[in-house]
Amino acid sequence: xxxxxxxxxxxxxxxxxxxxxxxxxxxxxxxxxxxxxxxxxxxxxxxxxxxxxxxxxxxxxxxxxxxxxxxxxxxxxxxxxxxxxxxxxxxxxxxxxxxxxxxxxxxxxxxxxxxxxxxxxxxxxxxxxxxxxxxxxxxxxxxxxxxxxxxxxxxxxxxxxxxxxxxxxxxxxxxxxxxxxxxxxxxxxxxxxxxxxxxxxxxxxxxxxxxxxxxxxxxxxxxxxxxxxxxxxxxxxxxxxxxxxxxxxxxxxxxxxxxxxxxxxxxxxxxxxxxxxxxxxxxxxxxxxxxxxxxxxxxxxxxxxxxxxxxxxxxxxxxxxxxxxxxxxxxxxxxxxxxxxxxxxxxxxxxx
Amino acid sequence: xxxxxxxxxxxxxxxxxxxxxxxxxxxxxxxxxxxxxxxxxxxxxxxxxxxxxxxxxxxxxxxxxxxxxxxxxxxxxxxxxxxxxxxxxxxxxxxxxxxxxxxxxxxxxxxxxxxxxxxxxxxxxxxxxxxxxxxxxxxxxxxxxxxxxxxxxxxxxxxxxxxxxxxxxxxxxxxxxxxxxxxxxxxxxxxxxxxxxxxxxxxxxxxxxxxxxxxxxxxxxxxxxxxxxxxxxxxxxxxxxxxxxxxxxxxxxxxxxxxxxxxxxxxxx
Amino acid sequence: xxxxxxxxxxxxxxxxxxxxxxxxxxxxxxxxxxxxxxxxxxxxxxxxxxxxxxxxxxxxxxxxxxxxxxxxxxxxxxxxxxxxxxxxxxxxxxxxxxxxxxxxxxxxxxxxxxxxxxxxxxxxxxxxxxxxxxxxxxxxxxxxxxxxxxxxxxxxxxxxxxxxxxxxxxxxxxxxxxxxxxxxxxxxxxxxxxxxxxxxxxxxxxxxxxxxxxxxxxxxxxxxxxxxxxxxxxxxxxxxxxxxxxxxxxxxxxxxxxxxxxxxxxxxxxxxxxxxxxxxxxx
Numbered sequence: 001x002x003x004x005x006x007x008x009x010x011x012x013x014x015x016x017x018x019x020x021x022x023x024x025x026x027x028x029x030x031x032x033x034x035x036x037x038x039x040x041x042x043x044x045x046x047x048x049x050x051x052x053x054x055x056x057x058x059x060x061x062x063x064x065x066x067x068x069x070x071x072x073x074x075x076x077x078x079x080x081x082x083x084x085x086x087x088x089x090x091x092x093x094x095x096x097x098x099x100x101x102x103x104x105x106x107x108x109x110x111x112x113x114x115x116x117x118x119x120x121x122x123x124x125x126x127x128x129x130x131x132x133x134x135x136x137x138x139x140x141x142x143x144x145x146x147x148x149x150x151x152x153x154x155x156x157x158x159x160x161x162x163x164x165x166x167x168x169x170x171x172x173x174x175x176x177x178x179x180x181x182x183x184x185x186x187x188x189x190x191x192x193x194x195x196x197x198x199x200x201x202x203x204x205x206x207x208x209x210x211x212x213x214x215x216x217x218x219x220x221x222x223x224x225x226x227x228x229x230x231x232x233x234x235x236x237x238x239x240x241x242x243x244x245x246x247x248x249x250x251x252x253x254x255x256x257x258x259x260x261x262x263x264x265x266x267x268x269x270x271x272x273x274x275x276x277x278x279x280x281x282x283x284x285x286x287x288x289x290x291x292x293x294x295x296x297x298x299x300x301x302x303x304x305x306x307x308x309x310x311x312x313x314x315x316x317x318x319x320x321x322x323x324x325x326x327x328x329x330x331x332x333x334x335x336x337x338x339x340x341x342x343x344x345x346x347x348x349x350x351x352x
Numbered sequence: 353x354x355x356x357x358x359x360x361x362x363x364x365x366x367x368x369x370x371x372x373x374x375x376x377x378x379x380x381x382x383x384x385x386x387x388x389x390x391x392x393x394x395x396x397x398x399x400x401x402x403x404x405x406x407x408x409x410x411x412x413x414x415x416x417x418x419x420x421x422x423x424x425x426x427x428x429x430x431x432x433x434x435x436x437x438x439x440x441x442x443x444x445x446x447x448x449x450x451x452x453x454x455x456x457x458x459x460x461x462x463x464x465x466x467x468x469x470x471x472x473x474x475x476x477x478x479x480x481x482x483x484x485x486x487x488x489x490x491x492x493x494x495x496x497x498x499x500x501x502x503x504x505x506x507x508x509x510x511x512x513x514x515x516x517x518x519x520x521x522x523x524x525x526x527x528x529x530x531x532x533x534x535x536x537x538x539x540x541x542x543x544x545x546x547x548x549x550x551x552x553x554x555x556x557x558x559x560x561x562x563x564x565x566x567x568x569x570x571x572x573x574x575x576x577x578x579x580x581x582x583x584x585x586x587x588x589x590x591x592x593x594x595x596x597x598x599x600x601x602x603x604x605x606x607x608x609x610x611x612x613x614x615x616x617x618x619x620x621x
Numbered sequence: 622x623x624x625x626x627x628x629x630x631x632x633x634x635x636x637x638x639x640x641x642x643x644x645x646x647x648x649x650x651x652x653x654x655x656x657x658x659x660x661x662x663x664x665x666x667x668x669x670x671x672x673x674x675x676x677x678x679x680x681x682x683x684x685x686x687x688x689x690x691x692x693x694x695x696x697x698x699x700x701x702x703x704x705x706x707x708x709x710x711x712x713x714x715x716x717x718x719x720x721x722x723x724x725x726x727x728x729x730x731x732x733x734x735x736x737x738x739x740x741x742x743x744x745x746x747x748x749x750x751x752x753x754x755x756x757x758x759x760x761x762x763x764x765x766x767x768x769x770x771x772x773x774x775x776x777x778x779x780x781x782x783x784x785x786x787x788x789x790x791x792x793x794x795x796x797x798x799x800x801x802x803x804x805x806x807x808x809x810x811x812x813x814x815x816x817x818x819x820x821x822x823x824x825x826x827x828x829x830x831x832x833x834x835x836x837x838x839x840x841x842x843x844x845x846x847x848x849x850x851x852x853x854x855x856x857x858x859x860x861x862x863x864x865x866x867x868x869x870x871x872x873x874x875x876x877x878x879x880x881x882x883x884x885x886x887x888x889x890x891x892x893x894x895x896x897x898x899x900x901x902x903x904x
Contacts (some may be wrong), residue, residue: 072636084518086533373776380741381737446655450887453836454837454839455837456876456879464661466869495654521638558839563864580736583740
């Protein structure tokens with residue numbers, strides 16, 4: 001492990017911002033700390049940077065304990081949420097600042113900054129001040145400024161939060177590519193799961209100061225290990241009476257279940273394939289979601305969500321349809337279990 | 353229509369107030385200063401004692417400014433760039449001189465350095481006169497104007513936040529470089545504004561200086577004290593002539609203040 | 622100093638360097654210039670018995686100065702609230718030629734040395750002065766009476782009130798008043814029911830600031846007051862008189878009363894200010 005946190009604790013006026021936090025990131029990886037606001041993800045990032053001191057626990061970078069090393073000497077680049085660009089310096093001055101502090105040679109600084117400006121694609125804007133730049137450009141300058149002193153670890157606090165939705169998508173893939181190109185180990189904080197899934201190699205899910213799960217995006221999606229992770233990732237709805245759904249049985253110790261739209265398939269009554277595993281429901285609402293339709297279907301009082309391809313014949317509101325639920329995540333107090341629809345097998349050996 | 357009438361009435365009322373309270377006193381000074389002709393006016397303001405008083409006033413103002421600017425920058429930096437317990441208490445303590453009568457400001461230095469003061473043996477052994485001497489005047493003026501610079505800087509620095517400084521510190525910059533390169537460009541107009549207000553008050557301070565000065569002509573007389581002496585000796589024209597010098601300074605201060613305030617607003621906007 | 626430093630302990634880790642140094646400089650200078658000299662008041666009084674202290678501060682002559690200082694300062698501050706609201710309203714809501722000049726003139730009392738203001742007002746309002754002679758005809762004397770003191774304190778206090786109210790009026794959305802007028806409220810009703818409650822805390826802050834300044838004011842008042850004991854003698858002046866007689870304990874005793882009163886006002890201002898800030902922030 002290149003970066004490792006061991007049993008970190010941090011309290012603010014009795015509020016636990018970090019509760020026995022432990023996880024590690026491999027060298028060269030791009031990790032995303034994902035969680036709702038107030039879950040402690042920013043505190044973890046700030047402790048890594050040295051902007052906050054943990055009450056207890058160890059922070060290791062490259063095998064060395066850095067708790068007592070001041071922030072400036074941890075070899076970290078930090079990109080602030082609102083960039084914190086120096087408003088009275090030019091783009092060049094901002095990027096060069098860290099190198100000037102290290103008393104690097106003038107010619108070296110010139111070359112390094114030029115190289116970085118090329119990397120972020122802002123050639124020709126060296127003399128601009130931050131207020132003359134767009135949000136996306138500011139973000140790139142902040143990124144280059146953090147990279148200039150060649151940090152061993154790059155930390156980014158909500159890097160896309162202050163950027164309009166349109167530019168955000170481009171910037172995400174740009175950031176991912178550029179970090180891969182530079183090869184620096186990076187950790188970013190976000191509350192947006194799409195962003196985490198799209199950008200990160202590895203996701204760390206935080207909730208009320210605790211780490212819920214660490215893994216690749218696919219891993220977390222397929223095998224959520226805690227009720228929180230199961231509910232937080234994907235567009236989930238929580239069902240309490242899951243024993244009433246066809247093909248599923250109530251299980252002791254699991255009071256609720258999580259149902260994702262992709263676990264649910266609705267077809268016209270005449271196209272029903274698994275009569276035992278399916279049940280009938282009424283289409284309540286149909287929304288157009290750009291690339292698909294989203295359906296709300298009432299199954300005897302329980303409303304579930306499903307997607308439908310635009311290629312298929314659209315349902316009408318009020319129409320009766322056959323609904324098949326493939327699987328559910330059962331939620332216990334602190335465990336999650338995957339439950340498949342038991343009746344599909346008895347309907348014959350079809351595979352989807 | 354009725355709105356228009358209200359508007360005109362209110363403007364006239366406000367104008368009358370300003371005319372009788374502010375404009376006419378100002379005019380009085382200038383008219384009385386010149387009513388016996390230019391020669392009397394010039395001789396009053398070029399009088400030896402007047403020149404000495406002006407010199408002392410300027411000296412006091414400069415030293416006070418140095419002390420208060422130094423203090424103001426450090427106090428504002430401490431209060432806005434760090435989070436610590438008792439920040440509100442510290443801010444309130446700094447504001448104390450605002451609410452203390454100038455007479456008391458002078459009195460406390462007599463209680464420290466005067467013949468009954470606890471520091472009297474110390475200053476005497478060093479052969480320094482504080483009370484009824486120039487150091488006392490400077491101390492009393494410093495006390496009265498102590499919060500002026502920090503009070504202007506604190507809101508400006510608060511509005512700027514501390515992220516830029518944090519970013520610079522994370523890259524290893526030391527305090528002085530952070531202040532010079534990152535903080536100072538943000539606060540330069542605010543600082544100038546505070547310096548102007550501080551110098552206006554320091555030039556004109558009367559009560560506190562009056563207590564500690566001892567009114568020694570040519571030695572411990574500042575311009576405002578000189579005005580008082582002339583006025584009490586019924587040399588009214590001379591008093592107003594010297595006062596008019598202070599009025600000119602005050603008007604210059606007002607104009608500078610306006611320019612700086614305009615720049616300050618533009619920076620913020 | 623280390624003791625004081627411990628009181629103001631840094632609460633959270635912060636990467637910005639220089640906390641110890643700047644806190645040290647701030648506290649040292651604050652102590653040297655303000656706190657220690659002020660504390661000397663108590664040191665001097667420790668040689669004085671409470672009975673002596675009490676006798677000085679409750680002497681009828683002293684009490685009459687409280688009445689003059691407090692009374693004139695309170696009346697001046699009240700008048701300033703009325704004209705302060707009017708001026709702040711005129712300066713923020715109306716456009717007219719000369720508005721900028723009027724606005725900067727408000728600051729004049731801050732910039733003009735108090736002694737200059739003192740002799741100018743005394744002359745202007747004396748029975749031979751431009752304004753004083755007009756009032757003389759109807760039998761009202763201004764200079765050397767409590768009316769004169771009040772006028773000097775109005776001069777000193779006006780910028781405090783205007784500058785407290787102006788930002789609140791500026792931040793107050795005009796749409797708010799428009800909404801009320803669409804609902805059919807009369808102009809006066811809009812002002813007293815909609816605008817006035819919003820600016821009340823700021824007006825009170827301005828009142829308190831002007832009052833605090835007025836009670837302690839010396840330079841502009843001393844000329845116009847005339848200093849007749851029991852009639853126009855103000856508290857700062859009686860302190861000055863005791864000092865001239867080298868009666869330091871008596872001067873210090875009365876100073877202590879004024880300091881305590883100032884702290885009470887300062888405390889009140891702080892509470893009001895936090896309320897004003899809430900209004901200005903719109904929460």
